[in-house]
Amino acid sequence: MEWIYLVVAGFFEVAWAIELKYSLGFTKTLPSLLTIIGMITSFYFLSLSLKSLPLGTAYAVWTGIGTVGTVVLGVILFKEPIDIMRVICVVLIVIGIIGLKLITIK
Template identity: 45%
Template structure:
């Protein structure tokens, strides 16, 4: 169950990242409020997951999933650059998070 909570926390972290992009430096109220609320919700769920997961594993997975998600959405939604090196780095993050998951058990 802790991993499901951690994944939820990571997905909310992705929402936070998107909201902060749309907030344009805190100049847009609604995305700014969504970003703050998502940040609080994400950290709350992370702390719940950390009850049963090692802190380092939980934090690395949380940031890794969030990083991959916002990077992919940046490419899709904002035209962020795509290169084989970026794709390779994304793949390495995914492998690392999966490794932490299976080594943790």
């Protein structure tokens, strides 16, 4: 169950990061509110996962999900540039996330 909590936390991290972009420096009310709600929800689920997962593993996976998700959505939603080096870096992050999952006992 702790891994499910961690994945949910990662998805909410992506959500609040995207909303943060839409908030335009907290000048737009709804995206700003959604950013704060997403942050709280993400931290809540991260805290649940930390009850049984090692801190280093959970934090790395959480930020990794957030990084990969925001890069992908940045390309899709905001037309951010994508090139082979960026793809390779994202793949390396995914490999690191999978590696941490595989070496964690829980």
